Amino acid sequence: xxxxxxxxxxxxxxxxAAAAAMAAGLLISGCGGGAAPQxxxxxxxxxxxxxxxxxxxxxxCGGKDASGIYKGTAEQFTKANGKVTAKxxxxxxxxxxxxxxxxxxxxxxSTECDIFLxxxxxxxxxxxxGWLLDQxxxxxxxxxxxxxxxxxTTKYEDKYWAxxxxxxxxxxxxxxxxxxKPETWQQLYAEAAKAPGNGYVYQGKQxxxxxxxxxxxxxxxxxxxxxDKGEVTIDSPETREVLEFMSxxxxxxxxxxxxxxxxxxxxxxxxxxxxxxxxxxxxxxxxLLNATPLAGSxxxxxxPAWEGGKASGVLGGWNLxxxxxxTNQAGAVAFIDFATTPEWQKHVAMDYSQAPVxxxxxxxxxVLQKMPFATELLASVKGAKPRPVSPVYPQISQAIYKNVYxxxxxxxxxxxxxxxxxxxxxxxxxxx
Amino acid sequence: MATxxxxxxxxxxGRDQAERRxxxxxxxxxxxxxxxxxxVPIGYAIWLSLNQYSxxxxxxxxxxxxxxxxxxxxxxxxxxxxxxxxxxxALSVSLELVLGTGxxxxxxxxxxxxxxxRTVVLLPYAIVTVVSAITWQxxxxxxxxxxxxxxxxLGLPGGDVVWLGEHGxxxxxIVLADVWKTxxxxxxxxLAGLQVISAETYEAAELDGASxxxxxxxxxxxxxxxxxxxxxxxxxxxALRVFDLPFVLTRGANGTESMSMLAYTQLRENRLVxxxxxxxxxxxxxxxxxxxxxxxxxxxxxxxxxxxxx
Numbered sequence: 001x002x003x004x005x006x007x008x009x010x011x012x013x014x015x016x017a018a019a020a021a022m023a024a025g026l027l028i029s030g031c032g033g034g035a036a037p038q039x040x041x042x043x044x045x046x047x048x049x050x051x052x053x054x055x056x057x058x059x060x061c062g063g064k065d066a067s068g069i070y071k072g073t074a075e076q077f078t079k080a081n082g083k084v085t086a087k088x089x090x091x092x093x094x095x096x097x098x099x100x101x102x103x104x105x106x107x108x109x110s111t112e113c114d115i116f117l118x119x120x121x122x123x124x125x126x127x128x129x130g131w132l133l134d135q136x137x138x139x140x141x142x143x144x145x146x147x148x149x150x151x152x153t154t155k156y157e158d159k160y161w162a163x164x165x166x167x168x169x170x171x172x173x174x175x176x177x178x179x180x181k182p183e184t185w186q187q188l189y190a191e192a193a194k195a196p197g198n199g200y201v202y203q204g205k206q207x208x209x210x211x212x213x214x215x216x217x218x219x220x221x222x223x224x225x226x227x228d229k230g231e232v233t234i235d236s237p238e239t240r241e242v243l244e245f246m247s248x249x250x251x252x253x254x255x256x257x258x259x260x261x262x263x264x265x266x267x268x269x270x271x272x273x274x275x276x277x278x279x280x281x282x283x284x285x286x287x288l289l290n291a292t293p294l295a296g297s298x299x300x301x302x303x304p305a306w307e308g309g310k311a312s313g314v315l316g317g318w319n320l321x322x323x324x325x326x327t328n329q330a331g332a333v334a335f336i337d338f339a340t341t342p343e344w345q346k347h348v349a350m351d352y353s354q355a356p357v358x359x360x361x362x363x364x365x366x367v368l369q370k371m372p373f374a375t376e377l378l379a380s381v382k383g384a385k386p387r388p389v390s391p392v393y394p395q396i397s398q399a400i401y402k403n404v405y406x407x408x409x410x411x412x413x414x415x416x417x418x419x420x421x422x423x424x425x426x427x428x429x430x431x432x
Numbered sequence: 433m434a435t436x437x438x439x440x441x442x443x444x445x446g447r448d449q450a451e452r453r454x455x456x457x458x459x460x461x462x463x464x465x466x467x468x469x470x471x472v473p474i475g476y477a478i479w480l481s482l483n484q485y486s487x488x489x490x491x492x493x494x495x496x497x498x499x500x501x502x503x504x505x506x507x508x509x510x511x512x513x514x515x516x517x518x519x520x521x522a523l524s525v526s527l528e529l530v531l532g533t534g535x536x537x538x539x540x541x542x543x544x545x546x547x548x549x550r551t552v553v554l555l556p557y558a559i560v561t562v563v564s565a566i567t568w569q570x571x572x573x574x575x576x577x578x579x580x581x582x583x584x585x586l587g588l589p590g591g592d593v594v595w596l597g598e599h600g601x602x603x604x605x606i607v608l609a610d611v612w613k614t615x616x617x618x619x620x621x622x623l624a625g626l627q628v629i630s631a632e633t634y635e636a637a638e639l640d641g642a643s644x645x646x647x648x649x650x651x652x653x654x655x656x657x658x659x660x661x662x663x664x665x666x667x668x669x670x671a672l673r674v675f676d677l678p679f680v681l682t683r684g685a686n687g688t689e690s691m692s693m694l695a696y697t698q699l700r701e702n703r704l705v706x707x708x709x710x711x712x713x714x715x716x717x718x719x720x721x722x723x724x725x726x727x728x729x730x731x732x733x734x735x736x737x738x739x740x741x742x
Binding site: 096103128129130206207258269270275391392395411 | 488597701
């Protein structure tokens, strides 16, 4: 090895000093992020009158635009308004990714997006952090033309934090030539087990969708996660019954075991192969199924009832929230005004096969022609109940889908799963 | 009284010190840069892990000392993820080393188009892991995936298996996806090691009448050890931090959650910054301890081999 010799080195003091200064700068900026507590109480409010005088441009951000509704609404709004230009920016391929990206922007006080598409389950969390503009006045002015349960999903601590855009409720698609329209879950499972081509596919992957699929059955069986006082009441005979039912369905072949890896899209693709009798999916699938050879041979039904109980469901859907850091709040208000008009709500159904938040749209002749199941859909929306409302909803949902998955995949008994579900939800609720 | 005897030593010491000062000056910029990109974020993460940040009220936090660590270390999830991550690392790294050695030996042969082939085998490594993971997921999809369809068509077992829906099978797919992607990387490092072995050694062995197998076992493998150990260190560090493969393929279902995924869930999905940071630091410490063990036990081999070569 060559030996290093002391020659007459140049003095790198300047460099050292510069590097040290940079390091110190980073330390200060890195640790100085602690802002004063800001919450839902100190949030600024949107002015409903401001929309009329709006100008400039706005950016609407959200997840993958599978039905084309986000880009379509932005384009049509720009045309109709004349003064405000809207564009849609996709910030995540899945709902989970979109949430992570949204949280990152809101936490970082980014001004990139004026409006965020928010899932109905995000309202409490985002509002409690003071990330959203208070839309109470705006919602009060549009409330009369909106379905009450969809308005409820924008509420946190007696204020409204978003405006409903379109709603969502699970539906059962069935092959009319092979199986009957399901009245009860028990009947659906029995029918599905009769022949290999009758099987039922749903979203059984370990993710939010499984929480929804499970709660749809739990609600119709009369069970619940939290009671009116917010206490955890999931440890109940109903929960055990539903878990056993779902688990038996996988064992006796009513439901294909592949559902353990399915979210919405693989469910649809599997059903499109023609090898199944039933699928549970969202309304937008109707349009996609109609573009396949199955067109005309499938029916659409609201979710069935539990035997001896009533039909229920879980309310989904997307709201429009204005970022607290938006630089064009008036433009955002104008956009929301447009999106919730009865006229545009008809297009929500006709052009994108999504469920409107305006009740009159469901009985409109033009809508019924494009969406023949609008009556069933409205019944589903009205019968659907919200998921637990809490700022720690993500943890509550994980407690549900991880334990349900354990039962479905056969690694835990229903009894153990119910206990740990309740315990984990209690821990989540105690989060600081 | 002893000044005379000591004086030569002193000059040496004086030179030593001057050299040491020089060394400090010359490494200072690099150290400052390291501090900037490594020490500062790690230090900040440690600070975060000693606090709890409210998920209910923005900006509210409290100092909790080691509470987050105690909670993590007493949770079954952490130990499950710990065990699964090590299982994954052991399986994937050993397969990659064996296959990588084989691949390197082939690439070391003189044949037409060798340069092209060397580039081509690197392709899987150039593909973004998330993209290849989605491809694997599609191929193992029940009913419609390529792998399941081919297996059923050939009447082989596995065609009707829900690969990503059961622990053993899901782990096998994750290991396969990793081996497919990173074997070329291991091969490349081992190939570099192969090329250092001088042709004379082989000629001597041939003159002594050694068989191909004897040459491989007694010459190639021992001389290749430093390169293999180096590849093992790199791959193990990476494998212990695995995130993208289980995240895309199973979302951590069927007991395939890794340590990094656990930290991600707490940090990003649940916004439990303190708890998540503690998990990140634990993952970091685990990887560090393993590195130190490797370098202590296998590092000697690298040095020894270096001496032998000299």
